[in-house]
């Protein structure tokens with residue numbers, strides 16, 4: 091019998107990122123008897139860790155949090171034999187029919203196939219005051235920073251699921267939440283949007299843009315402009331939570347085929363334009379980014395990566 095993969099050894103399947111896609115791929119890869127190594131730079135769970143109640147995950151009637159579900163996924167993958175290390179992957183290269191990655195300390199690891207499950211990072215607005223007051227009233231995470239602004243005047247920027255979910259969460263801490271969106275209606279899923287629109291603690295400002303965040307040592311006001319009015323208003327504010335969408339983390343693979351917004355293109359087997367390199371989860375071009383979708387894509391990617399490795403070894407089931 092093969093020796094089990096220990097930390098920082100080569101593997102059959104390298105999985106980059108341990109969000110829901112990477113965690114599910116790890117479980118399925120290990121169940122396919124592959125030596126699976128997952129490399130994650132933060133904690134397993136990715137952005138799902140920040141979800142207060144993962145209420146739309148099938149079967150999660152007990153309203154477990156994203157953190158709890160991610161812990162379960164992690165444990166389950168480890169039970170099937172997947173190994174995890176915490177490290178940064180600095181480069182990914184093709185080598186001898188397989189792949190080589192370089193970690194933060196310069197160490198290299200090899201695998202026959204790779205699943206890219208690196209997810210996304212938040213998009214910034216790039217307006218005056220945003221970078222200056224980051225950590226001093228400007229935030230991209232209500233779960234992390236909301237408790238600092240109990241009963242304070244909070245602005246939430248964006249009209250998608252994230253802005254609505256996070257505004258809802260912030261409304262449990264303050265009844266002075268204002269959601270500012272540049273269009274005349276919300277982009278979010280209807281059930282998510284409806285909760286915001288009927289929440290007495292959340293005001294909405296449609297057709298409105300935030301132009302600037304002002305203050306001395308911390309956020310003190312925001313400058314807003316209503317479309318068509320040609321007038322700017324400065325309003326007192328203690329915090330600005332920004333949810334202006336996401337950007338895919340693809341710096342490791344500049345040459346991969348991507349869509350017009352930079353997300354990785356795959357076929358239905360989750361195969362990218364590079365043979366042996368699969369992609370799953372939020373980093374992949376997709377019309378709907380959900381934990382359940384990421385998990386499903388992770389399962390498909392691992393299944394097809396196992397078949398690909400069988401092919402390399404001349405063991406494909408014809």
Ligand code: NAP
Pocket residue numbers: 146214215247248249250251252253255272273277282333334335336377378379380
């Ligand atoms: P999103 O759906 O892309 O929404 C981003 C919002 O920010 C949009 O309303 C957009 O306006 C606005 N925006 C973008 N740039 C802006 C700018 N420069 N100034 C002002 N507003 C700006 O992103 P998201 O809400 O982060 O969600 C990302 C993905 O994760 C989505 O697929 C979403 O469904 C999923 N997600 C799901 C849940 C859930 O199921 N509960 C929760 C969180 C995220 P426009 O509408 O005008 O483009």
